[in-house]
Amino acid sequence: GPVIEVRELTKRYGDTVAVDGLSFTVRPGRVTGFLGPNGAGKTTTMRMVLGLDRPAAGRALVDGRPYREHARPLCRAGALLDGRGLHPGRSAYAHLLWLARSNGIARSRVGEVLALTGLSGVARRRAGGFSLGMTQRLGIAAALLGDPPVLLFDEPVNGLDPDGVRWIRTLMKDLAAEGRTVLVSSHMMAETALTADHLVVIARGRLLADAPVPEFIRAN
Numbered sequence: 384g385p386v387i388e389v390r391e392l393t394k395r396y397g398d399t400v401a402v403d404g405l406s407f408t409v410r411p412g413r414v415t416g417f418l419g420p421n422g423a424g425k426t427t428t429m430r431m432v433l434g435l436d437r438p439a440a441g442r443a444l445v446d447g448r449p450y451r452e453h454a455r456p457l458c459r460a461g462a463l464l465d466g467r468g469l470h471p472g473r474s475a476y477a478h479l480l481w482l483a484r485s486n487g488i489a490r491s492r493v494g495e496v497l498a499l500t501g502l503s504g505v506a507r508r509r510a511g512g513f514s515l516g517m518t519q520r521l522g523i524a525a526a527l528l529g530d531p532p533v534l535l536f537d538e539p540v541n542g543l544d545p546d547g548v549r550w551i552r553t554l555m556k557d558l559a560a561e562g563r564t565v566l567v568s569s570h571m572m573a574e575t576a577l578t579a580d581h582l583v584v585i586a587r588g589r590l591l592a593d594a595p596v597p598e599f600i601r602a603n
């Protein structure tokens with residue numbers, strides 16, 4: 384599977400250095416946890432990986448190229464459908480069908496991702512009435528639609544009940560076991576160590592640690 388490479392990445396917002404010369408690699412076939420306190424620069428880094436933000440310096444590459452240079456989306460941001468792309472009056476089914484059509488994806492995938500995310504029973508309800516957990520699931524369903532080899536999850540367990548948290552954990556592990564590249568951000572070390580195989584830890588936009596989880600647990 385493709386590799387995500389972050390090389391000497393830097394991003395500033397006015398006087399704030401959000402990401403400061405950050406370098407790390409995310410490999411396929413395992414879940415990589417992207418840890419750091421709130422404001423550490425995780426979302427900014429993920430946005431640059433997805434080509435949504437321009438770095439001041441350095442590069443973010445997916446499979447050796449900037450994300451935007453890939454003809455077909457190689458990755459999708461799961462759990463990032465935070466109301467931005469959501470049409471409250473449309474059903475979950477309508478959202479996914481729209482995305483499938485506009486991305487040339489077979490409509491049979493819609494039923495598949497609804498089943499995968501446990502949304503089959505509420506597929507015809509308007510998404511505006513969804514709980515946070517259901518909205519997260521819909522975002523993940525949208526992410527999975529094109530069967531992407533790379534998945535980025537930005538704080539996916541935020542606001543979820545224990546069942547939802549267990550579900551997302553299992554899903555991320557399954558996606559990695561299929562050989563995909565999975566990067567999940569969090570500010571919760573203990574929680575992330577339960578899911579991830581490898582941890583990249585940042586603070587103030589800088590790398591603090593980059594190691595397999597067992598190594599981490601021994602060192603702390």
Ligand code: ADP
Nearest residue numbers: 396399401419420421422423424425426427428
């Ligand atoms: P994290 O995801 O780790 O919580 P962020 O990447 O969201 O961190 O933010 C990193 C830093 O950049 C913070 O200081 C944050 O306030 C700042 N920041 C992020 N986005 C913006 C923006 N659009 N405008 C100004 N400052 C921003």
Ligand code: ADP
Nearest residue numbers: 456464467468469470477478479481482486525
């Ligand atoms: P890309 O294909 O580049 O990843 P997006 O999927 O983020 O782009 O969104 C492209 C357009 O589709 C945006 O205008 C966004 O508002 C809209 N959109 C995103 N998600 C949905 C959705 N689930 N249903 C309907 N429209 C959506």
